[in-house]
Amino acid sequence: MSLLEWSIAILVMAGALFVLLGSFALIKLPDFYTRLHGPTKATTLGLGSLVLASMLFFNFVQQQLSLQQFLIALFLFISAPVTAYMLIKVALHQKLVPMLNTRHQDLMKQRDNLAKGNDLPTVEKLADSD
């Protein structure tokens, strides 16, 4: 195997392992907000390296111009953050419970208070409650 084929093989294996890592994170991590990290980052990276491998293979080993892979990579790199944004919005809308040691959980309580029609606690109210 030439150097080019070795680099293609390494890229393919790295891509497959990163895709597996993303799926493993999906079943391993404790709550939705952490679970979202796996598919949006690891899987996108794995797919990027797979696309790079197939571009190298078709353009240099097979000597034929093919640009569809570039189109796939472009579309996925644009659509993955949008999907993640929509999913996190749904999760916040459905008030999914984050894991216990998530920081700034008081902000979520404040938001729920606002949604119930209560005002934000002002400085005077906070001083009264003390």
Add this chain to the structure above:
Amino acid sequence: MLNQIVLVAMLVIGFALLLNLWALLRGPSMPDRLLALDTMYINSIALLLCYGIYSVSNLHFEAALLVAMLGFVSTVAVCKFMLRGDIIE
């Protein structure tokens, strides 16, 4: 040699798809299941790319592009439905 390596990569991605199926069936809430479904779409695109290298044909990339678009649009549609109770208002 490259063919065997691509076959192993396809096995690994197939295992990842099985893990996604497990997450899809288990996922305690609706967004979890939707995330698992979206990941299944992306993994099937990866599988199609590997199969394109394996069988040296350009034909599968158009299928992969279609799967990518359908996955994105369907995920956004289901998200919209869960947010507003309606897709097109």
